[in-house]
Amino acid sequence: MPPPGDNLLEVENLRVSFSTEAGTAKVLDGVNLALQPGEIVGLVGESGCGKTTLANAILGILARNARHEAGAIRFGGEDLLAMSQRRIETEVRGRRIAFIPQDPYGSFNPLFTVGAQIMEVMKWKSPLRKVSEGRGLAGFFSRYPRARRREDMARVAEMLRAVQIPDPAVATAKLPHEFSGGQRQRLMIALALLPSPQLVIADEPTTALDVTIQAQILKLLKKLAKESGISVLFTTHDLGTAYEICDRICVMYAGQEVETAPVEEFFRRPRHPYTVRLLESLPRPGRPLAGIGGEIPALIAPPSGCRFHPRCAFAADACRGLRPPVTVIGGGHDVRCYHPVVEGAPA
Amino acid sequence: MRAVRDILAKLVRDPSAAVGLAIIFLLIAVAVLAPVLATHPDAVWDMNPRQRLLPPSETYVFGTDRMGADIYSRILFGARITLIIAIVAVGAALLIGVPIGLVSGWRGNWLGEGLMRVSDIFLAVPQIVLAIAISQTLGPSIENVILALSVTYWPWFTRLVHAEVRSLRNETFIEAAIALGVPTWRIVLLHVLPNVASPIIVRTSIGMGFTILTASALGFLGLGAPPPAPEWGRMISESREFLPEAWWSALAPGLAIFLVVMGFNLLGDGLRDVLDPRIRRATTGR
Amino acid sequence: MRILALLLVRVAWLIPTLAGLIAIVFVISRVIPSDPVALLAGETASRAQIELLRQKLGLDRPLPVQLAGYYRQLMTGDLGTSLFTTRPVWDDLSARLPATIELTVAAMIVSVGLGIPLGVIAALYRNRAADHVLRIVSVAGLAVASFWLALMLQLFFAMDLGWLPLQARITGFPPPPITGFYVIDALVEGNFPRLGNVLAHLTLPALTLAFPALATVVRFTRAGVLETLQRPFVAYQRAMGIPAGLIVWKYVLRNSLVSTVTQIGLLFGILLAGAVVIETVFQWPGIGAYAFEAILHSDYAAVMGFTVYAGVVFGLVNLMVDICHALLDPRGASA
Numbered sequence: 001m002p003p004p005g006d007n008l009l010e011v012e013n014l015r016v017s018f019s020t021e022a023g024t025a026k027v028l029d030g031v032n033l034a035l036q037p038g039e040i041v042g043l044v045g046e047s048g049c050g051k052t053t054l055a056n057a058i059l060g061i062l063a064r065n066a067r068h069e070a071g072a073i074r075f076g077g078e079d080l081l082a083m084s085q086r087r088i089e090t091e092v093r094g095r096r097i098a099f100i101p102q103d104p105y106g107s108f109n110p111l112f113t114v115g116a117q118i119m120e121v122m123k124w125k126s127p128l129r130k131v132s133e134g135r136g137l138a139g140f141f142s143r144y145p146r147a148r149r150r151e152d153m154a155r156v157a158e159m160l161r162a163v164q165i166p167d168p169a170v171a172t173a174k175l176p177h178e179f180s181g182g183q184r185q186r187l188m189i190a191l192a193l194l195p196s197p198q199l200v201i202a203d204e205p206t207t208a209l210d211v212t213i214q215a216q217i218l219k220l221l222k223k224l225a226k227e228s229g230i231s232v233l234f235t236t237h238d239l240g241t242a243y244e245i246c247d248r249i250c251v252m253y254a255g256q257e258v259e260t261a262p263v264e265e266f267f268r269r270p271r272h273p274y275t276v277r278l279l280e281s282l283p284r285p286g287r288p289l290a291g292i293g294g295e296i297p298a299l300i301a302p303p304s305g306c307r308f309h310p311r312c313a314f315a316a317d318a319c320r321g322l323r324p325p326v327t328v329i330g331g332g333h334d335v336r337c338y339h340p341v342v343e344g345a346p347a
Numbered sequence: 348m349r350a351v352r353d354i355l356a357k358l359v360r361d362p363s364a365a366v367g368l369a370i371i372f373l374l375i376a377v378a379v380l381a382p383v384l385a386t387h388p389d390a391v392w393d394m395n396p397r398q399r400l401l402p403p404s405e406t407y408v409f410g411t412d413r414m415g416a417d418i419y420s421r422i423l424f425g426a427r428i429t430l431i432i433a434i435v436a437v438g439a440a441l442l443i444g445v446p447i448g449l450v451s452g453w454r455g456n457w458l459g460e461g462l463m464r465v466s467d468i469f470l471a472v473p474q475i476v477l478a479i480a481i482s483q484t485l486g487p488s489i490e491n492v493i494l495a496l497s498v499t500y501w502p503w504f505t506r507l508v509h510a511e512v513r514s515l516r517n518e519t520f521i522e523a524a525i526a527l528g529v530p531t532w533r534i535v536l537l538h539v540l541p542n543v544a545s546p547i548i549v550r551t552s553i554g555m556g557f558t559i560l561t562a563s564a565l566g567f568l569g570l571g572a573p574p575p576a577p578e579w580g581r582m583i584s585e586s587r588e589f590l591p592e593a594w595w596s597a598l599a600p601g602l603a604i605f606l607v608v609m610g611f612n613l614l615g616d617g618l619r620d621v622l623d624p625r626i627r628r629a630t631t632g633r
Numbered sequence: 634m635r636i637l638a639l640l641l642v643r644v645a646w647l648i649p650t651l652a653g654l655i656a657i658v659f660v661i662s663r664v665i666p667s668d669p670v671a672l673l674a675g676e677t678a679s680r681a682q683i684e685l686l687r688q689k690l691g692l693d694r695p696l697p698v699q700l701a702g703y704y705r706q707l708m709t710g711d712l713g714t715s716l717f718t719t720r721p722v723w724d725d726l727s728a729r730l731p732a733t734i735e736l737t738v739a740a741m742i743v744s745v746g747l748g749i750p751l752g753v754i755a756a757l758y759r760n761r762a763a764d765h766v767l768r769i770v771s772v773a774g775l776a777v778a779s780f781w782l783a784l785m786l787q788l789f790f791a792m793d794l795g796w797l798p799l800q801a802r803i804t805g806f807p808p809p810p811i812t813g814f815y816v817i818d819a820l821v822e823g824n825f826p827r828l829g830n831v832l833a834h835l836t837l838p839a840l841t842l843a844f845p846a847l848a849t850v851v852r853f854t855r856a857g858v859l860e861t862l863q864r865p866f867v868a869y870q871r872a873m874g875i876p877a878g879l880i881v882w883k884y885v886l887r888n889s890l891v892s893t894v895t896q897i898g899l900l901f902g903i904l905l906a907g908a909v910v911i912e913t914v915f916q917w918p919g920i921g922a923y924a925f926e927a928i929l930h931s932d933y934a935a936v937m938g939f940t941v942y943a944g945v946v947f948g949l950v951n952l953m954v955d956i957c958h959a960l961l962d963p964r965g966a967s968a
Contacts, residue, residue: 059872093874101872106865109884111891121873138878191873363772464646468653472943473906476924480661480936483928560778564910567780568925583781590784591792601781608776616772 009035014071025299029255042246043235050255051235094125098192100202104184108176115172122152125195182213254307261333271340314339364617370610378426385420410595421577439497448508466502474499482570545622552615556608647948713934722938731813733919739839744846752854774848783914800916838915857889898954
């Protein structure tokens with residue numbers, strides 16, 4: 001990991017569990033992650049690996065039955081988990097950390113125009129907003145000065161053009177259902193970038209879209225983020241989309257991060273057995289489909305140590321004991337395995 | 348049978364549903380055991396002018412009414428009337444309404460629409476208005492109350508069943524059954540009915556509660572069982588002229604009604620949560 | 634436009650539905666053991682005189698003919714003459730309508746004005762103390778016999794404490810009739826003691842009437858809000874740091890209201906039904922009490938008149954609910 005102090009976001013040994021009727025699900029088991037300013041990091045993993053939970057934990061919107069067991073989330077040096085709810089709501093969410101949701105269809109309120117919803121965000125989160133404007137009573141009765149509103153509207157129009165929504169004046173008067181999924185997601189990108197955030201968390205933003213649209217959206221997000229030097233934490237289960245947009249990739253399995261590497265290195269020299277199998281499972285012409293035997297473990301009684309060991313060909317006693325520590329391979333490539341793979345053979 | 352036991356088990360775990368269930372059992376027990384539980388089983392129908400309007404005491408747990416009868420005992424016997432009215436009226440409404448709903452939901456054509464229009468007619472005015480008209484016409488008696496209530500309640504079952512059948516009709520598994528040539532009656536009986544059973548059961552429980560309220564309202568208005576029958580609604584109306592001094596004679600029967608209806612409502616809610624959390628809550632009401 | 638088409642269809646259906654309702658009530662009210670004509674004619678009337686009266690009233694002709702005659706009569710807007718009050722039914726109804734409307738509106742205001750916020754609170758504090766209390770209240774509200782509640786309230790507030798009047802709309806002389814609504818008329822008159830008097834009289838009946846309606850509103854609002862809270866746009870707004878109060882009271886409420894509005898039709902049914910009993914208990918000179926007396930006296934014309942009124946009101950209310958529904962929800966997008 002890069003030296004501390006440089007990082008925009010540092011997740012340190014984060015442990016989160018959910019209490020359910022069936023027991024306590026240990027969803028995040030000591031996750032570590034670092035993000036530098038201006039970089040796009042992909043969080044890759046199958047369903048249930050905890051990537052969405054991690055994203056929610058950073059934003060502070062975990063469900064009510066979630067328990068923060070250990071660890072810290074440092075953003076710009078401050079631990080978000082120790083911050084007051086009021087500060088997180090006003091300063092962090094939607095302002096310094098923005099969000100792009102997975103579901104462009106449900107994430108807009110169907111009864112309000114797109115313009116009204118965008119301006120609602122601008123009212124509270126525009127970079128031009130001054131503290132003196134106050135919050136009123138639970139959000140009601142606060143002022144939106146006309147001058148700032150006009151400037152904000154100009155910025156909105158500009159941003160809409162940047163995300164290729166034609167004719168912003170007409171578009172803002174429309175209702176969400178009048179837009180296609182791809183267009184809505186582009187609106188979401190606009191909404192995420194308008195507050196000039198330092199970090200955008202994109203939670204599987206293209207999963208709900210048609211394949212042909214996905215590349216479009218991803219390219220747009222990457223371009224706009226890089227232009228403004230905004231970091232992106234991008235979760236996905238699709239390695240292809242990760243390759244498209246990310247600078248670095250971090251793989252998660254069952255609540256543990258197992259490997260982190262710069263994108264090219266990741267695809268060319270994967271080290272963790274799980275990563276290797278994951279890459280092998282990508283469909284390729286001329287080869288039969290490969291899978292990984294076994295199932296994703298239930299998190300109420302997860303495997304001990306390295307949670308992948310029941311399905312790993314190289315599992316040994318050490319793997320069942322303590323979780324493997326970080327092995328630094330160099331060049332920003334870390335892996336957590338007692339037997340990292342070297343060019344096809346176990347170490 | 349195991350399904351029933353599972354349902355009961357889940358029901359008991361929900362505290363409010365358990366309370367509802369307990370109240371219903373209590374009601375049934377009271378109705379059946381009234382002669383045993385009553386302190387003055389014979390005095391229910393008699394007149395004891397010397398003991399009229401006595402406040403609650405050790406002998407007369409809820410005091411006495413204007414005829415000198417023990418209110419507590421009258422309430423216990425009144426439970427029989429309440430239970431009979433509820434069971435028969437709702438049962439009849441069910442037996443009328445469900446088949447009509449099945450037919451009208453299954454056939455979307457003029458027959459289906461027509462039946463729905465007919466049920467709309469009955470729903471065009473609040474139940475109590477029509478019930479008053481009917482029972483007043485036929486004369487005050489328990490049978491007429493039951494008749495009036497069932498005649499005015501069946502549309503609720505019909506609407507419910509109609510809506511459910513209509514949506515089920517479009518389900519793939521029904522289409523498959525039709526395509527395979529399964530006769531209609533089999534489809535309806537074996538595939539449709541079990542799926543509609545849950546909302547019907549919930550509606551039945553809630554319907555019992557509302558029927559009891561309407562029945563007691565009819566009794567209050569003088570249209571129920573004639574005196575000296577210990578019908579709860581009538582007991583309240585009889586107590587009116589002696590207020591505020593003899594407040595106990597108005598309080599007790601009302602509490603009985605409240606308790607019983609609460610029981611059915613709690614049970615109905617519990618059943619709704621247990622049987623099918625997906626049941627559209629928008630289509631509830633009475 | 635779609636809404637227009639919907640409206641026309643609904644209005645069109647209103648007519649046969651009403652006709653059917655009238656037919657049913659007509660038949661019911663004519664099938665009676667006792668003979669109101671005899672009652673009307675008086676105890677000393679002879680057989681022949683009774684028959685003459687019956688002929689005069691047209692009650693000797695076969696039922697279908699009478700029904701047809703009634704339909705024809707309705708077309709001309711004539712609701713007949715009350716056997717009991719000997720006044721045209723239309724006059725009776727219009728004289729008593731304001732009282733019922735005043736009561737119903739007051740009950741509506743209480744049940745909706747109080748019920749919606751309480752429902753939202755119950756949803757927000759789900760399964761915590763406030764929610765449990767509100768759930769008990771709403772279950773109780775639907776389990777209480779309204780006439781009994783009326784009596785208990787009368788007992789407590791009127792007889793024991795003497796805070797509120799026992800019955801009727803006013804003690805003393807009513808305000809000069811402009812609208813027929815005592816509250817408005819007293820306000821217009823500027824007579825505040827009288828206004829206070831009127832409001833005091835309105836309190837108990839309105840509260841009693843509102844209680845089951847309040848319970849219903851709380852339940853539906855709670856359910857609607859709970860459902861809406863699950864939807865992705867709520868999570869999105871939260872993730873983007875929009876103030877929580879705004880999310881709930883501006884956005885979530887609006888989405889939940891769409892389904893609550895549908896229940897207002899139901900509400901009206903409850904209020905209309907309750908009005909009959911409550912007006913009787915509180916001696917409130919409205920249509921509900923009129924209907925009950927009419928039925929008691931086998932006053933055909935009045936019973937029919939009330940039925941027509943109830944059917945029309947009900948139909949119109951449901952129509953307006955549908956309009957509101959279509960307006961609030963431009964696309965049928967919500968639950």
